[in-house]
Amino acid sequence: MAPITVTTTINGEAVSYLCEGDETLLDVLRDRLGLTGAKEGCSTGDCGACSVVLDGRVVCSCLVLGAEAAGREIETIEGMADGETLHPLQEKFIEHAALQCGVCTPGILVAAQVLLARNPSPSEEEVRFGLAGNLCRCTGYDKIVRAVLDAADTMRDGQ
Amino acid sequence: MRYEAPENIETAVKLLAGETGNARVLAGGTDLLVQLRLGHVEPDLVVDIKRIAGLQAITAEDGGFRIGAAVSGAQLGEHDGVRALWPGVVEAVGLIGSTQVQGRASIGGNLCNASPAADAVPALVAAGAVATIAGPDGRREVAVENFATGPGRTVLAAAEIVESILLPARAPGSSDAYLRFIPRSEMDIAVVGAGISLTMAGSGKCSGARVALGAVAERVLLVEEAGEALTGTNLDDRALSRMGDAVAAACRPIDDKRGTKVFRTKVARVLAIRAAKIALERAGRA
Numbered sequence: 001m002a003p004i005t006v007t008t009t010i011n012g013e014a015v016s017y018l019c020e021g022d023e024t025l026l027d028v029l030r031d032r033l034g035l036t037g038a039k040e041g042c043s044t045g046d047c048g049a050c051s052v053v054l055d056g057r058v059v060c061s062c063l064v065l066g067a068e069a070a071g072r073e074i075e076t077i078e079g080m081a082d083g084e085t086l087h088p089l090q091e092k093f094i095e096h097a098a099l100q101c102g103v104c105t106p107g108i109l110v111a112a113q114v115l116l117a118r119n120p121s122p123s124e125e126e127v128r129f130g131l132a133g134n135l136c137r138c139t140g141y142d143k144i145v146r147a148v149l150d151a152a153d154t155m156r157d158g159q
Numbered sequence: 160m161r162y163e164a165p166e167n168i169e170t171a172v173k174l175l176a177g178e179t180g181n182a183r184v185l186a187g188g189t190d191l192l193v194q195l196r197l198g199h200v201e202p203d204l205v206v207d208i209k210r211i212a213g214l215q216a217i218t219a220e221d222g223g224f225r226i227g228a229a230v231s232g233a234q235l236g237e238h239d240g241v242r243a244l245w246p247g248v249v250e251a252v253g254l255i256g257s258t259q260v261q262g263r264a265s266i267g268g269n270l271c272n273a274s275p276a277a278d279a280v281p282a283l284v285a286a287g288a289v290a291t292i293a294g295p296d297g298r299r300e301v302a303v304e305n306f307a308t309g310p311g312r313t314v315l316a317a318a319e320i321v322e323s324i325l326l327p328a329r330a331p332g333s334s335d336a337y338l339r340f341i342p343r344s345e346m347d348i349a350v351v352g353a354g355i356s357l358t359m360a361g362s363g364k365c366s367g368a369r370v371a372l373g374a375v376a377e378r379v380l381l382v383e384e385a386g387e388a389l390t391g392t393n394l395d396d397r398a399l400s401r402m403g404d405a406v407a408a409a410c411r412p413i414d415d416k417r418g419t420k421v422f423r424t425k426v427a428r429v430l431a432i433r434a435a436k437i438a439l440e441r442a443g444r445a
Contacts, residue, residue, distance in 0.1 A: 021162035045257075045260055058258055064188065065192070131258075
């Protein structure tokens with residue numbers, strides 16, 4: 001079977017790639033486009049390490065085919081910082097030491113960004129429920145939740 | 160594996176009908192891609208139905224709503240009209256998976272995956288939802304309670320696709336509710352699920368009720384005797400208890416790691432009674 005040509009938008013830039021029919025978006029991002037921020041964890045949609053934003057919704061890129069992305073808008077962790085200037089969520093994750101090994105961190109940041117875009121003033125419970133699809137085996141989640149709530153405060157103040 | 164994303168249902172049906180090997184329909188992919196990855200299915204053809212007009216749309220129809228088969232849980236949860244008319248269906252769909260899964264997982268997929276523990280299905284059965292199926296011989300309609308025939312098995316024939324699901328109009332004083340039991344607060348598969356839809360007439364008596372159960376049989380069950388036990392009553396304790404007895408009598412669960420037969424049967428009774436009380440309270444506001 002000949003590879004499929006896909007034209008899409010990733011982090012605001014038009015991108016074209018070739019992929020096989022059964023190739024996931026995660027594999028395309030990592031292996032064909034060199035965007036290795038999204039991580040492969042479980043490959044079954046449980047851990048959220050591969051989270052990206054597809055047409056405004058956070059999804060597991062391991063459960064999306066590369067071919068499905070044609071004509072869509074994709075945002076990845078690589079598009080989060082503005083050049084050398086980190087996003088407030090990234091700043092707060094460092095400040096609160098909300099990561100240890102870092103494998104879950106890109107997915108959590110992407111999911112938290114979408115969460116705050118939809119709900120700029122979440123409660124602690126809303127953050128915990130909103131990020132229930134992102135597993136972290138290091139931090140115990142507490143620092144992550146604090147970092148997200150603090151980032152929400154900073155982002156509201158900045159408006 | 161060949162990937163096709165046709166723009167109309169006729170082409171999708173033709174693609175499926177023309178495939179001599181194994182063909183699968185792709186909507187949100189939250190079941191299919193996991194099965195692909197685990198090697199449980201090895202399709203020669205995958206037909207993505209999300210680019211077909213209407214399959215990701217929610218449209219008002221005769222006082223109810225037609226839900227495209229590929230509408231995601233997140234999309235349904237954001238629809239004010241459906242939330243107001245069928246809150247039990249919306250809360251059932253909203254229980255499926257994480258935020259990431261909600262962004263993709265579809266109503267049609269939950270139906271077609273035919274898990275006995277599917278969360279959306281008992282609520283859809285209680286609602287009296289009807290699936291429209293497109294196939295080589297045209298369209299046909301199937302009541303959702305008759306759709307699954309066993310775990311992973313459905314009435315779909317070769318090259319047939321669920322196109323949409325109709326949530327019907329409601330009489331005033333109607334509402335619905337869905338509850339499930341899981342041993343944690345989020346992201347798990349139902350040990351038991353119970354969906355109830357009812358209408359309270361102006362007299363304060365229930366003029367009709369439908370009760371459906373998940374994860375207590377080989378497929379989602381519509382328990383007609385349970386609905387009948389509520390009809391004509393004001394849902395007093397005696398009526399609720401009789402309804403619970405009918406629920407328990409209908410359960411034929413298995414013992415597995417999620418729960419025993421005895422536990423599931425007991426929980427089904429409790430959840431159905433609680434769901435009925437929630438639906439009653441909502442009906443008072445509807």
